[in-house]
Amino acid sequence: MIRNFKLVAALALSMCASHIAFAQEVMAPATSMAAEDSVYADFGGKAGISTIIDNFLVIWKADPRISKALAEADVERLSALLKEQIGQLTGGPEKYSGTDMKTAHEQMGIRNANFNALAEDLQLAMDKSGVPSRAQNKLLSKLAPMEHQIVTK
């Protein structure tokens, strides 16, 4: 029983430790973060992110689940804003200049499945550019909470 208790205590302690480490990393709100040069570098910097977003839009356009939304969008403006946003979220010098997520999406009636489809397409674009999984997940950890503002239906 003592042996079991030590193991359980270690498990609980490691969960608490990861909570604390996690909390310290995300004290800042999701739209701005401390510089993480390694993630920005993993994404290939400004040029790499530009390629990823270009590919992302191609994949999105070909995705029957959500291609309709792109047909109704100003793709050039969207592309520029996405590059700013991803650049900022991965620790680059870019600054997102668009409206907040809630305002930008509230008229679109987006469902959870649509949001996930978009995330999957972004993953495909990141895979295509060889962004390491850990770096991809770090970006996704910043994008995931936006689901609460973007999904309205």
Next chain:
Amino acid sequence: MHLNRFRKFTLLALLTSAYAIPAFAEDMSSSSFSPDMGKLLATGGVSSVEGAAGGGITPWALISGYGTRDSYGANVHYTRLKTSDFSLDTYGAAVGIMDRVELSLAKQDFEGKDGPLNGLKITQDIFGVKVKVAGDAVYDQDTWMPQVAVGAQYKRNKGLSGIINAPVTALGAVKENGVDYYASATKLYLEQSILANLTLRVTKANQMGILGFGGDLHDRYKPLVEGSIAYLLNKNWVVGTEYRMKPHNLSADNEKAYYDLFVAWFPTKAVSITAAYANIGSIAAPETMNKDDQKGLYLSLQAGF
């Protein structure tokens, strides 16, 4: 009105589903009835040995299947665990409704392969219900809040067969049926590519119920802890380790904790394969004269949508 335990359980499951269905029906009018397969890969967990979604040996707060909150999903699974002296085959199905309610059915076939219990078979049916009550493991990246679910597993031991035909109470258990209740908290830390789960369970089951419920040492509900930590290698591969505390109700069985080290592969949303190295402690050791920890390979296949 007196309801036996099984009827109480069925009523609980129906009320739980009724809570989800009116909203679901309303939504059906505005969207297609076909399953949306909209959840992200691997976010339905795998099928545990008792049928609930989660890890291999413990339930998580994740809801089975790929149906989002606007839809549903379902899957079937088959799992084989083979140790030096025993084998455990489990197979079953699970349904996830609106990513909020999970219903599962699993059948466990346990068989002694060596020593005095060679040829002894014990089977058990498990009907599970799980409800997500708070949080979201995937989207709540910016808070400490985990996804929380509560669940129950109604277990019916069908008795011994093979070398002997008898109810499982012949091995010392007080009852042939029992209900486990549990609460799970699951959190995905995408920043670290880590998933952690903590489950608290109250149970009277001996070896998950394979050796019945309650015994000569204890016959009351015991709170037990189960934990899993997993690392996301990439979107298709997860490795991890799990631990599950067990009760010790039977003097005839030196029941110990279960441990495993697993790797799960999710090639598509249609199928997943999990392989694990599991240690399920010794089973009915005084009778088998076998004090060895039962260690072996676990292989599980899940298919669905």
